[in-house]
Amino acid sequence: MAVQYSPGLEDKEAGPATRSDSLISNADIARLEKDGDQALKFITDRVEGEAIVINAETNRRLLRKIDLHIMPLMCIIYGLNFLDKTTLSYASIMGLQTDLNLVGSDYQWLSSIFYFGYLAWEFPANRLLQLLPLAKFSAFNVIMWGIVLTLFSVTSNWSGAMAIRFFLGLFESAVTPGFALFTTQWYTRKEQGFRTSIWYCFNGFAQIFGGLVAYGIAHGAETHGFSVAPWKIIFIFTGTLTIVVGITFLVIMPDSPLSTHWLTEHERVLVLERVRINQQGIGNKKWKMYQFKEALLDPMVWAFAAFALLSDIPNGGITNFFSLLLKSFGYTSQESLLYGTPAGAVEIVALLASGYLGDRLGQRIGEGALLFQP
Known part of the structure; x- marks a missing residue:
């Protein structure tokens, strides 16, 4: 043959x-x-x-069909991925620190332990993404992180909150590498940059949405009074929403083009x-050991690792301390929640523009280096 x-x-x-x-x-x-x-x-x-x-018309038809079925779910899940990380920042000025009796560096450790869980499970999660059905394993992690996030609302002390944050990082570690695999499964290299920027920019939408939701809860609690602490409502709402979307992802998302019902x-x-x-x-x-060795010896791999490390150090701090930072400038808690939303709009515009230009001009590394400058 x-x-x-x-x-x-x-x-x-x-x-x-x-x-x-x-x-x-x-x-x-x-x-x-x-x-x-x-x-x-x-x-x-x-x-x-x-x-x-495949002629141009057929290609456009297939691309539209793929975009319609794949991108909306990926965008929502990735937005929730960021929203769930920022809930701690919102809760920090909504009574969490007082209710959990956080003193000294307790909050800083509560912020950091998430990334310990993320690091601990990153490599095993990547191997499992390869071995197990991609969509099903990804959906399992989404549902589990939603359950863990919801359980934060029942914590009453620092040690319980630390355990919750560790497992939250553990389950979220599979999201970004899994989405990178989904993107390479369905799109050509010429299409991947812009599609990645689309689902990645939902970090910005999540920042806007989360800020507005947190503001609404805080305002409602101040105006009408709630029997449940406002910061707990944040975790219940975002965790439950994540579970529902995770179940939807499990039912709808195919593991690969080979198992696609549509x-x-x-x-x-x-x-x-x-x-x-x-x-x-x-x-x-x-598992191919020669490819692993080749990656370790590739200077570009280490360059990207350094790029990610240097960019994520300030990013992690800003994500967890953004609301506290705004409040330190003299704003009220409600104003701090609301004024954090414009940063999300800036992120959306920057990501979409860089993704489009990167695919259009073929200069992704140059654009990344330019955007990385302070």
Whole structure:
């Protein structure tokens, strides 16, 4: 058997929209069978000696269909991912520190322990994302972090709050790497930058939404009085919302294009052909030590690690202390909650603009370095 493919897409990486000369022969299939991913087996089982051509109209139709079904859920989940991290910042000026008897550096440790949990589970979570069904494992983590967040409302002391924050970081550690995998499964490299900026910019929407919700709860508590502490309502609301969205994600989100109910079998072949220009598969469960060693020796990997470290050090502090910082300038608690929302709007605009220009100009690293400057 010989399988012939044609990308049929105008792309600098894929070449012009013409029939491809690339051919997967029986020898190639035998050689790749051991390490090949699910997409290779799916294609070779269904296409025999047939060239796959995707014209511009078909490509646009598939892209719209993928965007419609994949992006909304990813955007909402990622927004909740940020919202749930900022609940501590909101709660810090809504009575949490008094009710939990936090003194000295207790709040600082409460902020930091989240990232200890995140670090402890990051590498195991990445391996499990590879081994287990991607959408189901991601949904499990979303539901669990929603449950953990809700349980924060019943904590009565610092040690209980520390345990909750640790497990919250643990379950949230799978979100960003999982979403990176979803994006590479469904989109070409030329499309990935802007799509990533779309779901990532929902951090900004979450900051706006969370600030308004926290302000409304604080204002309602002051005006009408609640039997439950306002900061507890924040955790109950955001945690319950996360659980509901996580269950929806579990039911709707496919693990890969191969298990998608809203695509016909022919459309699945076309979706796989679309992303073939990425020169990667859509899911391989085998650990390859040579690739791990190659990554450790790649200077770009360490450059990106340094970039992430240097940018996240101030980001973590601002996320957890933003409301307290605003209040220190003389604003009331309610004003501090409300005045934090414009920062979310700035983030949305900056991320969308950089994502679009990065894909358009092909200068993602240059733009990232420019935005990283203080």
